[in-house]
Amino acid sequence: MKPRKDTPYLDLFQIIGLKLKKKADESIKELGLNAQQGKIIGYIYENQETELIQRDLADRFHLRGASITSMLQGLEQRGFIERKIPANNERQKNIYVLPKAVELIEDFNDSFQKVEDEIVQVLSEEEKQTLKELLIKINERL
Amino acid sequence: MKPRKDTPYLDLFQIIGLKLKKKADESIKELGLNAQQGKIIGYIYENQETELIQRDLADRFHLRGASITSMLQGLEQRGFIERKIPANNERQKNIYVLPKAVELIEDFNDSFQKVEDEIVQVLSEEEKQTLKELLIKINERL
DNA sequence: TATTGACAGTTAGTTATCTAACAGTTATAC
DNA sequence: GTATAACTGTTAGATAACTAACTGTCAATA
Incomplete structure (x- = not known):
């Protein structure tokens, strides 16, 4: 007598993910940016010395190359980042943040931290640790 | 010396949510539907005797009314569902699944179950139980 | 070394979501 | 009872993601 339909984990992850996206946005x-743009700017800032290319962003954020192109074109036109073709490989573009973006990074890191705190506010230290381990384990196998 | 930027829970929920959405799609x-459409058809099927209206779907799936309108227009045009204005309240529309959709429900419930199993495959029974409780607790407060 | 395949990024077109403004209906309050 | 507010759904227009097809570059190999 197995239940005909019951996917609590799938449903909970979808709903929590959606709520978090909306909160973060x-x-x-x-600041005139959405959460995804903020996360990406933060990631570029922390990795721009490593010859970061668009491919890396697609991998890190689980987006398609075309989506990264479109997002970076927007950020570049608005003066948040710049892209430079490196001398040693003309098919790539290295990505750098510009001062206009750097100014905002502290602000949106604070904002993201507040959302982060909201997630775990109801959990004990031990529960937080357990949850993190479980999420990492799940993410690795997915 | 607090870390300048560290939001592992936010990041993990976003990535897992995205991966699950792609897997479920x-x-x-x-079957010619995406996961959201499948979930919604399943939900309508289980609740169509309760005078289900679009507002209910928006609440359950955390979407805007406009998004529900657009999605249901699509499903209606393709013959999966129908909407009827009830006699007692002309501003509402009750929603019902049509045979073409009912035929598919078992198929996509099986598919969703497989994704569900993938999520928890690496966890012990005890870990599964713990995770579910933590997710429910988080979702309630978010 | 010339060809072929893999790789990095772009474009065009589609889709699902959103917000804001709106129409019509029902409920509330004076 | 009428005016106003709240509710339900729709439309129009914007945005961010997607896929498929493409250009150009680099790497592998025969």
Whole structure:
């Protein structure tokens, strides 16, 4: 007598993911960026000395190359980042943040930290640790 | 010396959510529907005796009314569902699945179950139980 | 070394979501 | 009872993701 339909993990992950996206978007809306753009700018900032290319962003954020192209074109036109073709490989583009973006990084890291805190506010230290381990284990196999 | 930027829970939930969405979409692609459409048809099927309206779907799936309108228009045009204005309230529309959709429900419930199993395959029974409790607790407060 | 395949990025077109403004219906309050 | 507010759904327009087809570059190999 197995249940005909019951996918609590799938449903919970979908709903929590959606709620977090909306919260994160809302929290940095006033900066004129959405959460994805904020996360990407932060990641570029931390990795721009490593000859970061668009491919790396696609891998890290699980997006398609075309989506990265489109997003970076937008950020470049608005003066947040720049892309330079490196001398040693003309099919790549290295990515760098510009001052206009650097100024905002602390702000949206604070905002993201607040959302982060909201997630785990109801958990004990031990529960937080357990959850993190379980999430990492799941993510590795997915 | 607090870490300048560290949001592992936010990041893990976003990535896992994205991976699950892609897996679920892929798993029922051959039926000509995406995961969200499948989930919604399943939900309508289980609740159509309760005078289900679009507002209910928006609440359950955390989508805007406009998104529900657009999605249901598509499903209605393709003959999966129908919407009827009830006699007692002309501003609402009750929603019902049509045979063409009912035929598919078992298929995509099986597909969703496979994705569900993938999520927890690496966890022990005890870990599964713990995870479910933590996710429910988080979702309630978010 | 010339060909072929893999790789990095772009473009065009599609889709699902969103917000804002709106129409019509029902409920509330004076 | 009428005016106003709240509710339900729709439309129009924007955005961010996708796939498929493409250009150009680099690497492997025969």
